[in-house]
Amino acid sequence: MTLVAELSALVPGATVLPEGERAAPYERDESGLGRYPPQAVVLARSVDDVVAVLRYSREKRLPVVPRGAGTGKSGGALAERGGIVLSLEKMDRIVEVSRADMVCVVQPGVVLETLQKAVEEQRLFYPPDPNSQAMCSIGGNLAHNAGGPRAVKYGVTSNYVLALEAVLPDGTVVRTGHRSWKGVAGYDLTHLLVGSEGTLAVITEATLKLIPLPRRVETLLAVFPDEDAAAGAVQAIFDAGLLPRACELFDGPTMRAVGPRAPFKFPDGVGGALLIEHDGHGDGVTEELARSGELCTSQGALEVLAAQDEAQRRKLWETRRMVSVALTDIRPFKISEDVAVPRGQLIEMIRAVRRIGEKHGFPTASYGHAGDGNLHVNLLFRGADERARGEAAIDEVIETAIRLGGTITGEHGVGLAKRRFLRKEQGEAVVALQKRLKRAFDPDDLLNPGKIFP
Numbered sequence: 001m002t003l004v005a006e007l008s009a010l011v012p013g014a015t016v017l018p019e020g021e022r023a024a025p026y027e028r029d030e031s032g033l034g035r036y037p038p039q040a041v042v043l044a045r046s047v048d049d050v051v052a053v054l055r056y057s058r059e060k061r062l063p064v065v066p067r068g069a070g071t072g073k074s075g076g077a078l079a080e081r082g083g084i085v086l087s088l089e090k091m092d093r094i095v096e097v098s099r100a101d102m103v104c105v106v107q108p109g110v111v112l113e114t115l116q117k118a119v120e121e122q123r124l125f126y127p128p129d130p131n132s133q134a135m136c137s138i139g140g141n142l143a144h145n146a147g148g149p150r151a152v153k154y155g156v157t158s159n160y161v162l163a164l165e166a167v168l169p170d171g172t173v174v175r176t177g178h179r180s181w182k183g184v185a186g187y188d189l190t191h192l193l194v195g196s197e198g199t200l201a202v203i204t205e206a207t208l209k210l211i212p213l214p215r216r217v218e219t220l221l222a223v224f225p226d227e228d229a230a231a232g233a234v235q236a237i238f239d240a241g242l243l244p245r246a247c248e249l250f251d252g253p254t255m256r257a258v259g260p261r262a263p264f265k266f267p268d269g270v271g272g273a274l275l276i277e278h279d280g281h282g283d284g285v286t287e288e289l290a291r292s293g294e295l296c297t298s299q300g301a302l303e304v305l306a307a308q309d310e311a312q313r314r315k316l317w318e319t320r321r322m323v324s325v326a327l328t329d330i331r332p333f334k335i336s337e338d339v340a341v342p343r344g345q346l347i348e349m350i351r352a353v354r355r356i357g358e359k360h361g362f363p364t365a366s367y368g369h370a371g372d373g374n375l376h377v378n379l380l381f382r383g384a385d386e387r388a389r390g391e392a393a394i395d396e397v398i399e400t401a402i403r404l405g406g407t408i409t410g411e412h413g414v415g416l417a418k419r420r421f422l423r424k425e426q427g428e429a430v431v432a433l434q435k436r437l438k439r440a441f442d443p444d445d446l447l448n449p450g451k452i453f454p
């Protein structure tokens with residue numbers, strides 16, 4: 001029997017796609033690392049399907065690559081070594097939303113935005129907000145410990161995970177954690193699985209913590225003559241004891257790219273900007289936003305635009321959402337990295353990126369979640385032939401982030417893209433310890449092999 005026939009017999013409820021046209025969407029993700037055709041794709045519909053595929057993988061010594069929505073930016077869902085792509089997208093049920101316990105129970109294929117809307121209808125809030133929220137799945141968010149603009153105040157995915165159901169590479173189903181908000185029994189396996197990039201187990205259900213939905217959200221955009229002034233305002237806002245729920249910074253090149261497309265006309269001479277959002281439950285929110293605005297002005301802001309209603313708030317956020325596309329107006333290709341540094345090193349990181357770009361002959365643009373030091377650094381270039389030179393510049397960017405006390409990836413994960421840098425950040429002993437953990441879970445190295453480790 002062929003692989004596809006065997007799998008179809010094994011998981012009769014699931015959809016099994018052979019290598020070829022129908023499986024083509026599963027050959028790639030959003031990393032830009034190219035196409036890696038799997039030998040088969042299984043769209044699981046139940047935990048039993050997942051168990052059957054993992055047991056089969058062990059028996060036949062075939063790699064299995066778990067997959068959510070394929071929006072990952074580090075190549076984690078690519079079948080680099082062939083084998084089976086195990087898609088969880090059809091396991092997309094919100095099992096329960098409990099107001100009494102302030103938790104929800106979800107299958108991994110639920111799209112993040114669908115979950116957010118469902119809980120918000122009950123005046124509850126699930127804060128993690130990667131910008132891919134309209135497409136990405138909870139399973140992928142858990143595997144990458146995704147974060148977004150709101151992480152500065154509310155933390156990332158792991159801060160909301162109470163319990164998991166997962167299938168180990170040998171097909172054993174385990175339940176880790178607890179439904180209660182508190183609990184410390186045993187090793188914290190739940191948070192070992194979160195962020196493990198699909199290399200230790202396949203997550204089949206998650207119990208997530210919910211908090212009350214803030215009743216008020218207020219937003220401003222402050223534009224500055226340069227990014228130094230914008231970064232100075234970030235420090236001033238935190239020094240003043242304020243904690244915005246989003247604090248997004250844009251450097252000069254980013255603002256010059258966004259300007260012609262933006263829904264607002266920026267004043268002449270704009271060379272940096274901050275998008276600040278405060279939330280809460282009463283009038284204090286307006287006061288906090290006003291105070292952030294004053295601090296921006298005192299740090300040299302040319303203009304501060306505060307949204308007066310929800311429509312204006314959305315427009316301000318459009319400025320942030322259009323950045324990626326606007327950068328292609330400068331140069332059609334880019335290499336994009338998501339380093340993070342301690343907040344106090346933000347401006348040094350932006351300056352270093354500029355110097356590295358100049359040295360290698362590339363324009364650069366940096367923007368991102370300034371509140372938690374997570375910058376999206378872009379090298380812009382004209383054609384694919386420049387990419388190799390760009391890679392050398394990226395090595396220097398990543399080394400700078402490490403030297404400044406930061407990390408090679410603030411949110412996109414290591415996957416294939418960053419594995420050659422892991423040792424540089426963490427050192428031999430920590431990488432070796434993680435590899436021992438990997439072997440304890442997956443002695444045959446069949447679950448998402450080749451990811452994370454150099």
Ligand SMILES: Cc1cc2nc3c(=O)[nH]c(=O)nc-3n(C[C@H](O)[C@H](O)[C@H](O)COP(=O)(O)OP(=O)(O)OC[C@H]3O[C@@H](n4cnc5c(N)ncnc54)[C@H](O)[C@@H]3O)c2cc1C
Binds near residue numbers: 067
């Ligand atoms: C436009 C855009 C904006 C983005 N913005 C952000 C952002 O702000 N913040 C951020 O953190 N990320 C961002 N990302 C990256 C990406 O969306 C996130 O990493 C997301 O969490 C991936 O989810 P996914 O469902 O697409 O996972 P996939 O890409 O399918 O998989 C990602 C990883 O998770 C593993 N995996 C998937 N499901 C499971 C499962 N059930 N069990 C075990 N392992 C599993 C895969 O093996 C892979 O290693 C962005 C991406 C795009 C395209």
